[in-house]
Amino acid sequence: MVTYVVRRLLWLPFLLLIIGLITFALGLYGPGDPVLVMMGQHANPEAAARVRHELGLDRPFLVQYADYVWKALHGDFGESLKYRGQPVGRLMAKRLTVTVQFNVVVMAVGVAVGIPLGILAALNRNNLIDYFIVLLTVAGISLPVLAIAPIAMWFLAARFHLLPSGGWDGIFSRRIIMPTLVLAIGPAAVFVRQTRANMLEVLDQDYVRTARAKGLREYTVIVAHALRNALIPLFTIFGLMLGGLVGGGIITESIFGIPGIGRLVWDAFGARDYPVIMAYTLLVAMAYTLANLFVDVCYRFVDPRIRYG
C-alpha cells in the first residue's frame, strides 16, 4: 500500500514538469505578448525590449523554463505581470483559500442532499416519489447556473429580501447561502442520479436476495448489504469533484462576487499574465493527481476486492 502510494507520488514531479513545459511553451510562443499588453499596443519598441530584457523574456526558451522550475522548487512562482511586484504565490494563496472553502461547502451540500435523495428514489422505484425526484434531477442537470442564478437573486434577494445575493464573509456567514444553493444543484443532481442507478442495480443482485432469504429486516438489507455496494462507485465522481475544488468557477465567482481564484485567473488570461496562468495550471494538475490518488487509496479500504498492488 505505502509502496503503491509512493510509486504514484513519484510520478507527480514528472507530470508537473511536462505539463509545465507545455504551458510555458504555449505562453511564450502562443498569441499575445504580455509586454505589449502591459505597455499598450503603441509602446516604444526600445522600451518594450528593455522591459522584456528586465523580465528575462529574451533568454532562450529552455533557459527560461529551467530558471522557472528552479525558482518554483524554492517556492517562488515569480511575480505577476499584471499586478507588478506581487508574488504569484501570495496572490493566489489568498484567492485559493476562498475558492476551496466555498467549493468544499458546495460539494458537502451536494453530497448530503444528493445521496439520500438518490436512495429514496431507488427505494420508491417507479412511484410518485421516485418520479418527482427524477424530475428534479433532470431539471437540476439541465438548467445552467447562468439561468438559475439571476432568478434566485431576484427572488430571494431583490424581491423578498430573504438572503444576501452573495459576497464573501467566510463560510459561516449568511452570504454563502445563496451561492451555495445555486451551485450545489448540479453536483446534487449528479449524485442523485448516480446513487439511484447504483442502488437499483444493487437491489437486483443475488446477494440482496440472499440477505432477504436470511430473514434480515428490510432496513438491515438496505443499510448493511445494499448501500455499501451502491456507494462504492460514487468515489469516482467524488474524486473528480475533489480535483475540481481548486478551480474556481469564473462566471459563478463573478456573479456572486466571491473573491476566489476564478476571477484572478480570468483576468490573468486577459492580461497574458503567464506566471499566474502557469502556477494555476500546475496547481490544477496537482490537485487532480492527488485527488485521484486519494480516491484510489479510499477504494482499497472500502472495496475488499481491490488488493494492494
Next chain:
Amino acid sequence: MALLEIKGLKTRFFTEDGVVHAVNGISYDLEEGGTLGIVGESGCGKTVSVLSVMRLIPEPPGKIVGGEVLFEGRDILKMDPDDVRKVRGNRIAMVFQDPMTSLNPVLTIGRQIDEALELHMGMDKHQARQRTIELLETVGIAEAADRADDYPHQFSGGMRQRVMIAMALSCNPRVLIADEPTTALDVTIQAQIIELVKRLREDIGMAIVWITHDLGIIAGLAERVIVMYAGYIVERASVKDLYGDPRHPYTIGLLGSLPRLDETRKRRLFSMRGLPPDLIDLKPGCPFAPRCDYVIDRCWEETPPLEPVTLGHEIACWVDVKSSQPSKPAN
C-alpha cells in the same frame, strides 16, 4: 399433516411485454425429513415457485396471485412480514444457483453467517462467530477460523457454495430449499456438494426440496420427484416409478435425452424437438402439446389436470402412453 403443503400456488410477473405466467397452480407436500426433487427445463418456473414459498418474489413486477403455502399448518402467504422473516433463514433456508453472485462481495463470509445466528438464535457476536467456525468446518472449509475473515472473492465457486450451505444450515432449518445448487459447478465439485448435503441431511434431519434441470442428479437423492413444465406440474411420482415407468410424454422425453450407463442395447440418444412455450402468451390446452409425440385433438383445447394413474403416481395428460402409439415419429 405434512411439514410444508403447497396448494394451488400461482405466480405472475406483470411486465411491459405482458403477463408472465410463471407458476400456474402447483400443489405438493413435503414430509418431515423427506426429500423432494423438482425437475424441468430452465425457464419452467422452478425458481419462481420456491421463491414464492419464501415470499421472495420481487414485487413489482411479480405477484403471487393465488394459493396457499402451509408451513407447520400456517399459511406463509397470509403471515405479516415480521412473521415471514422469522421463517426465512430460520425454519426454511435456501441455497441459490449461482454461488459467485449470491454472497455479498463487501462483507466477510463469517459476518454473513454470523448475522443469521445473531438474528434468529439470539447469539452475541462472540457466540455467533464460534458457531460460524463450527459450521464452516462441518461443510469442509479448512482453517475455518481464519477463512471466516475472508471475503467471497477469495473462495472458489465450490467453496462459496459450501459457505452458502453453512449459512443455510446455521439455524437448523426444518426445510432446506436447494435451487440448482450444483448447476454452476463442475462435475467433481457437484458430486462433492451432493455428498455433503446427503451427510448433513442425516445429521440434521431437515427436509429438502432439491431443484435441478438434471434428472440424473435426483435419482440418488430424492424419494419423490415433481416434473414441471411451463409453470405446471406434469408428473409426480416416486423416484422408482418416475425412472422405471414414466407416464408423461415430457418426462419420457427428458429421460430419453439422458445418457444411461446401464443401457445394454445401443439406443439412439434422443433429444426433444421444439422449445418450451413463451410463458407470456400461454395458449389454452396442454402447454406441452406443440412438442408432444402423442398429441390428440383434446390436448389443444383443454389443459389436463394432475390425476393419479397408479397409487402415488400422477400425471397431467389426456393420453395413456401405455396404450397409444406416438402419433408423430420421435426425432
